[in-house]
Amino acid sequence: MDEAFSGYYDSSSPDGAASSAASKNIVSERNRRKKLNERLFALRAVVPNISKMDKASIIKDAIDYIQELHDQEKRIQAEIMELESGN
Amino acid sequence: MDEAFSGYYDSSSPDGAASSAASKNIVSERNRRKKLNERLFALRAVVPNISKMDKASIIKDAIDYIQELHDQEKRIQAEIMELESGN
DNA sequence: CATCACACGTGATTC
DNA sequence: TGAATCACGTGTGAT
Numbered sequence: 001m002d003e004a005f006s007g008y009y010d011s012s013s014p015d016g017a018a019s020s021a022a023s024k025n026i027v028s029e030r031n032r033r034k035k036l037n038e039r040l041f042a043l044r045a046v047v048p049n050i051s052k053m054d055k056a057s058i059i060k061d062a063i064d065y066i067q068e069l070h071d072q073e074k075r076i077q078a079e080i081m082e083l084e085s086g087n
Numbered sequence: 088m089d090e091a092f093s094g095y096y097d098s099s100s101p102d103g104a105a106s107s108a109a110s111k112n113i114v115s116e117r118n119r120r121k122k123l124n125e126r127l128f129a130l131r132a133v134v135p136n137i138s139k140m141d142k143a144s145i146i147k148d149a150i151d152y153i154q155e156l157h158d159q160e161k162r163i164q165a166e167i168m169e170l171e172s173g174n
Numbered sequence: 175c176a177t178c179a180c181a182c183g184t185g186a187t188t189c
Numbered sequence: 190t191g192a193a194t195c196a197c198g199t200g201t202g203a204t
Contacts, residue, residue: 022198022199024176024177025178025199025200026197026198026199028178028179029179029198029199030197032143032179032180035143036142036143036146037196039143039146039147039150040146043146043150046150046153046154046157047153054193054194055194056119056122056123056126056194059123059126059127059130059146060126062130062153063126063129063130063133066133066134066149066152066153066156069156069157070156072160073156073160073163076163076167080163080167080170083170083171109183109184111191111192112183112184112193113183113184115192115193115194116182116183116184116194117181117183119193119194119195120181120182124181140179141180142179142180176204177203177204178203178204179201179202179203179204180201180202181199181200181201182199183197183198184197185195185197186194186195187194187196188193189191189192189193189194
């Protein structure tokens with residue numbers, strides 16, 4: 001990385017083809033972002049108590065929620081055990 | 088919003104104070120991103136079967152997992168009901 | 175060679 | 190006024 005000097009030229013079709021290689025990337029990138037946002041949105045949908053709308057918080061709430069679920073599952077499992085075996 | 092014209096000027100001390108308003112933002116942004124990534128990382132940590140490492144997939148897997156947990160909880164709840172009331 | 179996924183800096187917007 | 194959050198286009202490394 002970081003070549004001292006590189007006499008690069010972009011190449012890309014020398015003649016016409018003004019459509020530039022770049023704008024391809026732009027679109028892809030836009031898509032990636034959209035997808036990511038949708039996912040984030042979906043995540044927000046399955047998590048009950050969202051505190052704030054910002055991305056970081058959404059993920060955080062999701063994490064908390066998962067851990068909560070884990071906890072509950074454990075508790076419930078224990079309860080079953082008791083009911084089953086105990087009597 | 089969207090004023091036709093706003094003759095705004097960044098101003099910031101006309102004379103010295105070259106410290107540019109911008110570089111403040113750069114740092115903030117860097118932080119935001121870092122935080123977000125850490126969150127994403129943490130999310131990856133609590134979700135068991137990650138298919139791919141890319142951000143979108145991570146979130147997706149998390150969503151799937153949550154739904155799975157929901158399902159299980161329901162099933163287990165039902166089981167308890169049965170054990171309890173049944174007799 | 176192209177394609178994907180990423181981090182970056184930047185301008186806009188909002189509180 | 191300043192801080193925080195976002196979406197964007199771009200350059201880059203990996204596949």
